[in-house]
Structure formats: structure tokens, C-alpha cells
Amino acid sequence: DIQMTQSPSTLSASVGDxxxxxxRASQSISSWLAWYQQKPGKAPKLLIYKASSLESGxxxxxxxxxxxxxxxxTISSLQPDDxxxxxxxxxxxxxxxxxxxxxxxx
Amino acid sequence: xxxxxxxxxxxxxxxxxxxVSCKASGYTFTSYGISWVRxxxxxxxxxxxxxxxxxxxxxxxxxxxxxxxxxxxTSTSTAYMELRSLRSDDTAVYYCARAEPYGSxxxxxxxxxxxxxxxxx
Numbered sequence: 001d002i003q004m005t006q007s008p009s010t011l012s013a014s015v016g017d018x019x020x021x022x023x024r025a026s027q028s029i030s031s032w033l034a035w036y037q038q039k040p041g042k043a044p045k046l047l048i049y050k051a052s053s054l055e056s057g058x059x060x061x062x063x064x065x066x067x068x069x070x071x072x073x074t075i076s077s078l079q080p081d082d083x084x085x086x087x088x089x090x091x092x093x094x095x096x097x098x099x100x101x102x103x104x105x106x
Numbered sequence: 107x108x109x110x111x112x113x114x115x116x117x118x119x120x121x122x123x124x125x126v127s128c129k130a131s132g133y134t135f136t137s138y139g140i141s142w143v144r145x146x147x148x149x150x151x152x153x154x155x156x157x158x159x160x161x162x163x164x165x166x167x168x169x170x171x172x173x174x175x176x177x178x179x180t181s182t183s184t185a186y187m188e189l190r191s192l193r194s195d196d197t198a199v200y201y202c203a204r205a206e207p208y209g210s211x212x213x214x215x216x217x218x219x220x221x222x223x224x225x226x227x
Contacts (some may be wrong), residue, residue: 045217092211095141096153097143
């Protein structure tokens with residue numbers, strides 16, 4: 001099974017900050033990686049697919065990069081609506097989610 | 107618009123079974139698959155498995171093999187997930203999500219609202 005790790009597990013930031021979250025896979029997954037945002041009591045929302053493709057309707061301040069085993073999600077200027085938990089997901093072989101990164105207010 | 111509407115919350119005793127439904131609308135059901143993902147209280151997301159609404163093929167997470175069955179009813183555009191021999195650590199919110207139709211490796215662009223399953227004696 002492919003294992004996913006994320007860092008950091010928690011990130012404290014302010015509105016306007018540039019935020020970067022890292023996701024690593026235990027083996028190469030090419031570009032088969034997605035990022036989701038989840039708020040309390042809600043279903044996850046797809047932000048990025050195929051490592052760097054922005055899902056329709058998602059603000060352009062979100063971007064993804066990477067391939068192989070190392071990936072990043074960047075929020076260029078953090079907005080109040082962005083405080084949430086972010087998960088990466090590999091879908092190269094079945095599916096595995098990372099443990100999540102909680103972005104909270106500094 | 108695409109919608110996945112799940113059945114309501116369930117309370118079950120250990121050893122019992124639960125069957126959660128997921129009714130799809132707003133797209134051609136048989137052109138996609140459905141994956142199931144669960145989330146224990148305060149925990150992360152766990153992929154449970156996938157079913158193709160196109161041909162009925164399934165893939166299940168290894169840890170749930172033998173306890174989970176996923177089915178579809180194409181006449182009503184509804185997917186089902188049945189989990190048997192419930193344990194307390196099966197307590198979670200269960201989500202259905204739209205997936206690719208041909209293989210279980212897929213990201214999920216639409217999600218149901220979630221169904222809380224509580225396992226307690």
C-alpha cells in the first residue's frame with residue numbers, strides 16, 4: 001500500500017500570508033495526486049487534481065506542484081475562508097489520504 | 107447540478123450490519139463510479155472502496171475485505187455500502203463521492219453530505 005505523509009500537521013497563519021503544505025508519498029505516484037479542503041461538519045472539497053490542475057470554481061490563489069513522491073499545495077494569500085483542514089490524496093494505486101494539515105488563525 | 111444525497115444517521119449495536127445509500131442526480135449515473143470514504147470522530151479520511159456504476163466492478167480496502175459490500179441500483183441511480191460485523195471503531199461519518207468509472211484510482215469531485223454511523227452497545 002502507498003502511504004502518504006503531510007507536513008506540518010498544524011499551521012498557524014494570518015490573513016494575507018503565503019502558506020505551503022507538503023505531501024510525500026512512500027513510492028512514486030507520478031502526478032496522481034489531489035488536494036482537498038475540509039471545514040468542520042462538511043464534506044471535503046476538491047481543490048487540485050493531477051498534482052497541479054485547478055478544479056473549476058476554485059480561487060486562483062490555490063496552486064499545486066510536484067511529481068513522483070513530493071508535492072506541495074500553496075495558498076498565495078490566505079483569506080478568512082481558507083482556515084480549514086487540508087488533505088492530500090494519492091490515486092495512482094487505489095486511494096490513500098494523507099493525515100491532514102490544519103490551518104488555523106495565528 | 108450534480109448531487110449525491112445520502113441516507114440518515116444510524117445507531118447500531120456491535121456485531122450488527124449497516125447499509126448506507128447514496129442517491130445521485132444531475133449526471134449520467136452509469137458514466138461514473140462511486141467511492142466510499144469514512145472519517146472517525148476527530149480523525150482523517152479513510153478510503154473504503156469503489157464501485158463502477160458502469161459495469162459493477164468493485165475494489166475494497168484490504169482492511170475491510172470480507173466485511174464490506176458495495177452495490178448500485180442503476181434504475182434509481184443509487185449506490186449502497188453495507189458494512190457487517192460492526193465494531194466500536196467503525197463509528198464514523200461515511201461519505202460517498204463521485205469517481206471514475208473504469209478503475210478505483212480516482213479523485214472525487216462531488217461528495218455526499220455524509221452519514222453518521224454510531225456503533226454502541
